[in-house]
Amino acid sequence: MLASLFNKSRPINYVLISLLLIGFYFLYLTRDLSWTEHYFTVIQKTGLLLVLTGSLFLVRFITKRNGLSKDNSYAPFIFVVFLILFPTTLVNTNIILANFFLLLALRRLISMQSLITPKEKIFDASFWIFVASLFHFWCILFLILVFISIVFHVSRDYRNWIIPFIAFFAVLVLFVMAVLLLDHDLLAFVKERLQISFDFTYFENVFQNIALAFFSSVAVLFFSTQVLVLKSRPLNMQSSYKKIIFTFLFGVGIYVLSADKNNSFLMFTFFPLSVLGTNFLEGLDKGWLKESILGGLVLFSLIIFLGQL
Template sequence: MITSVFKKSTPLNYSLVVILILVFFFLFQIQEVSWTSSYFLVFQKISFLCFIFASFFLVNFIIKKNGLSKDNGYAIFFYLLFLLFFPGIFNNPNVLYANFFILLAIRRLISLQSLKASKEKIFDASFWILIASLFQFWCILFLILVFISIIFHVSRDYRNWVLPFIAFLGVASLFLMVSLIFKFDAVEFIRNRAVIDLRIDYFKNNYENGAFSIYVAVALFFVVSMLMTLSDRPQIVHISYKKTVAYFFIAVAVFLISPDKSNDLLLFSIVPLTIMASSHVQYAKQKLNNEIVFYVLILCSLFTFFSQL
């Protein structure tokens, strides 16, 4: 039943997802309502919601535009379900903003397979990743994905290898200019964030621990499914799926080494996992298995969301 609802992209699907986002977002926010007395905090909450919506439609655009999914609504629904695992994301501006800029970069890197305007795409992707790193420093690791994309598509032109460094100089210059205008120490800003912390003992309660454990199990299922069945996918999207797998493991690395660790940092892994989950459902031969995957995932996401309220 669920698979039939999202089997085709329709205005009804998008409307349903938008409504669900609003419902779950406000369910989380009304736990503590002191923010309603401050215009600034109200504006901040609205900005969070805008970035969440923008990320949803950007994910959908990336998947549809690059042929990673057929004309269905699986991607946006999976993205919603994975978000519900970690409702704290709804109140984490740095992670929300950084993830949005990473998505802008991924949009350019995935489309690099067309070989059109490759230099502009490499520069743009590097630029957005470096902007994201100002909000969450270790997002800078996503530059690895830029070089992986260069290797896959345009490695013979040496100028493509230089472009990420030019983007670095551009972002560094802008950042230094901003630091001078607002009078803060740029070096100290970076030094405080360029810290490696491999500890995973941040859980505030058993429900956060449970959400993390269930998410890891779900992620392993879809990653293994992708790796085992990649050869069954159309040849034209093989490289895009390989970049998606690399994207996922880089996101895991960002989570593992970041200081001030929380489940919210797993947001960076949700987009590649969404792509892999959509692919799994799309290419699965048995409809019953798809229904089971959807219902199990819905139950897990709802349980983890409400248990953390």
């Protein structure tokens, strides 16, 4: 039923997915209603919901515009299911904002295959990655993807290699101005974020542990199967799929390196896994198998979500 419903890219599908996101977002917020007592926190929560919804439509836009999937709405649906599986993501402001800016960067990097205005795309992608790193420092890893994209498409023009550094200085100037206006200690701000930790004993309850184990299994399934079929992709699309694979690996790298980690840090892998999962489902010939996998993913995520309320 679910696979059949989202097998087409229809407006009603995106309305349903958006309503699903909004419903579970506010349902999770009912755990603590203290945020309703102040106008500022109400505005903040509403703003985060708008950013999440924007992220959802960016997933849809990037996937459809760059031909990363067929004409269906699996990718945004799987993206929302992952948010339900890890509900702590819904209240992590820095991670939500950082992921949103990374999606803006990925939108530009993946579209570089068209070779239209590559310099502007390199600058935009670098700029958004540096902005994302202000909210979560290890997003800086995605700068490697900028240089990988340059290698794939426009490596012969030496000016393209300089552009990311121009974007860095642009963000640095804006950042320093903001720090001075807000009267913060610049070094303390940077030092606080430039930390590494390999401590994975952060689980607050057994459901978070189970969710990570389940997500890891799904990730291995989606990632390994799509890596194996990469060579069978059209030649003009292989660079785009390679970027998706690198995006997943860098997302895992952020999770591994981050200090004070929790499951919400896995959000950086949601988009690439949504694309890889969509391609996996599209490659299945039997309808009942698609329904079983998608239904099982949804059912398990619902159980984990309700267990954490």
